[in-house]
Each structure stands twice: as C-alpha cells, then as structure tokens.
Amino acid sequence: MLDRKFVMEELEAVQENCRNRGVTVDFDQLAKLETRRKELIPEIDETRRKANEVQKSIPKAKDNDERQKFIAEGRSLREQVSALEKELSEVEEQSTSILRFIPNMSHPAAPIGEDDQANKVVKQGKTEVPKFDFPVKDHVELGEELGIIDLEAGVRVAGNGFYFLKRDGVLLELALQQYAIQTLVKEGFTPVITPDLALNSILDGVGYIPRGESTQIYSIENQDLSLIATAEITLGGSLSGQILNEKELPILLCGVSHCFRTEAGAHGRSSRGLYRVHQFTKIEMFAFTHPEQSSEMLEKLLGIECQLFDDLGIPYHVVDTATGDLGGPAYRKYDLEAWMPGREDGGTYGEVTSTSNCTDYQARRLNIRFKKPGEKGTTLVHTLNGTAIAVSRALIAILENYQQADGSVVVPEVLRPWVGKEVIEPLTKS
C-alpha cells in the first residue's frame, strides 16, 4: 500500500503510474473519502478534548446539581464522539479498500508497457544455448524414462498439477536446495525454514489476496490460514510490527519452503509437466534494507541469481519487467528466464527466478520500521525478495539442457557432491 498522504499530494504521478500498470482506480471517490477523513479527525479530537475537560471537572463539582449538569454534558459529548468515530471508521475502510488496489510506484527505468511482451532483455547468461544433434526430449519424457518424475502417480493421489519425485529426482531436489543454501550462506544470508502456512493478515500485508474468485492461494477451511505461495510471505511477515535498529540493516534471510498455487485460470498455456504445478519447493531470498540500500540490494540479489544459474551451467537471459507486468508491490523487477530446449517447438525461455524491490510498499502494511539511535521517529524499511532456486523449474532446465543422445542426463558439476554421480541413466526395462 502506498502512503495516503503521498497519494493525495502526488495524485497526478500516481494516476499516471496506474495507467502504465494497467490498473483502474476510482480516484474521485478516493479524494472525497480522504477529504472527509481529514475533516473528521480534528473534529473527533476536539470533541474528545472537550469531553475530557468536562470529565475532569466532575469530581470538583460544587454540588450535586452542578455535578449532574456536567455528567449530562459529558454524556452528550461522548455520544457525539462515538457517532463521529463510527463515520470515520466507515470512511477509512472504504478509502483503504481503494488505496489497497493502487500499485507501487515504478522505477523510472522500468520499461513501460502492458504485459510481458514489453519486458526488456538486459543481460545474457554465461552459458551458450546448447545445440543438439539428436531429437530433443522435454523434461516430461526425460523424467519418465529416468524414473525420477511420476506425474501419473501425482494425478492419482492429488490430481492434475501434482507429481512425485523419485530416485535421483529426490537427490536432485535436495542437491539444488543444498547448492542454493550453501551459496547464500556464503553471501551472508541467514537460512530459515519457514511455516508452509500463514495467517491471512500476513498474506494480505505482503500483497497476496487470500480469498476470492481468481486467487492463487489455497486457504484452509474454517481457519484464518492459507498455504503460502512463496516463502516471501512468511519471511516478510516474520518481522511484522517490529521496530528494528538501523544498525541491524540490512537483514538477509533465505527461506526454504514449499509453495502452493492454485494456478486458477492458467491451464493449457505452456504448462506441461513441471512448469506450472500446484506445489513445489523453493529457496527464497529476502532482504529488509534501509531505503537508501534497496536499489543496490536488488542488483545484489540479481547477481546471486545469475551466479547460481551460471554455475549450474544453464543458459538464460535477464529481463527488466515492464510496468504492466510488475504486479502490485514491486517497484522494479528482474526475471531470469532459462532456456528450456524441450518447451514448445524447438525450445523457449521460461521464467525460473524473479527478484523485486518492493520499496516500502509491503513494509507499510506489515508495519516494519527501523529507528536511528538517538533520533526521534521511525522509518519504514524497504523489502526485497528474489528466487534463489524454484526446484521444479530448475529441474526442467537441468534435464532439458543436460540431456544426451542416449537419453541420459549429465548432472551439473556443482550438484554432484550431493547427487553422488555424474550421469543419471534411463531405467533399463528388465
């Protein structure tokens, strides 16, 4: 959420930003509500002040008559206060519900455009796109032949969009987790295993909408909880309501969690196999920073993502995400798109990671601030998040890029310590 005051003061810039982001907001209504809100607050304060004054005079009343008079006056003032407060809370609720739809402002350099078509490629990874002199298989075929991905069992047990990993698939997943965490710990991140569920108020603060028509979120019946779609939710929420010391910043966390997504309305679109699944494991980076550090931190997070995929030997490019594709909280976002040779016809780039600077947009709703020692007041922190490894998609990229003519798949060198072999061979039917 943006700051109320900021929205009213910079109305034009906010409106333009909404246009760029493809979001329609009823600014007239918002302005009306905010005006009324600004009238009500001093009115309530003043009425309450009078009531307090009258109250204080009651014990000092000269006689019972005067006392009764004061009591009546006090009662009437309190009634006025509660009526005004009721109006204020209604006005505030309406105003907030509009405000919540206003997306974050956008970085001046972010490409302006409606959707991902406008995303700008800004960088290539170190690894070349592989040339195959044999018919390329996609990860679904490879995973089946290697006996490491069982989509059919997933369907039997939990329906479409679920899967089993088996044998070296399990080792690969664990290796990817180890690889990511080991790397991040060296970069100064504190590793964290978070809950896979979170309170709806936390989802809300981070910018996810827990319930409703087209929600991405699975919610738990009769409980105020949802399955998380990313550890961004739990990591961001972990410091909600806290006032940090400036000296503690930046705080770097890397979370391991499962991610659950309904993927409502996303069927059919390049979603074969593991690409769009309801559950996967993800290692997520999260940073709480000083406002002055956040731009630099975004580059750092991007740098780590690049290093992870360079060292995995996976070809990718980086895109600077266009305004219309930024979502609500992001001020700027970079996606890494890995080359997936088996995807669509002849291969295509598919998103494997994403890193965003959310500036103070999440911090405002989560109420995460910091304080400079010796100075009055508090300032909202900036929050950033970035995928280190989303296991399911990384798996696609590895299987498809590292496949060989005989149907085997070479294990990326950096993962070998945990997988324990150099090549994963197809199951031999005996």
Added chain:
RNA sequence: GGAUGGGUGGCCGAGUGGUCGAAGGCGACGGUCUUGAAAACCGUUGACGUUUAACAGCGUCCGGGGGUUCGAAUCCCUCCCCAUCCGCCA
C-alpha cells in the same frame, strides 16, 4: 483438548474506577565530578496521529475486539498469546 496462573513502556515491575502515559528499578543517552574511566549525583529517555514557521499544544495507545460508566490499565464479556501440570501425538 482439560486445569491453573499470567499478559503494563527497551527490559524487570507497581498500580484504590477520576490530574496515570502510568510509581520504582535496570538499561540507554546527556551533564557534573575525573588526567581518563568507574562510582556517585543531576537530567533526559515510547509509538502513532493532528495543529504550528517554530516554541509548544491536543488526541489515541497498558495483548486484540466488544460492553458497563460522565469517566476504565483498574469492572464485565469474548478472542488471542505465554507459562506450568495432565491428556494426545511425530
């Protein structure tokens, strides 16, 4: 899930329904003293909103929400959380 006891400022800890934003202590910060430090002494020490050019006011906040009352940290209801014991369980 059952029983009991609790939730007060950065921490510990008082608090009779009315001048309590809240005693006292600790910590932190500033000062006096000292060559320097410690000790001692003095002072300052929450957040948010709002008014003001500023000084300074005003309002709200004692786990959350609701109620009683002219007035609630204090009484009532409810929810949450924590501790201990019991039950259950990986």
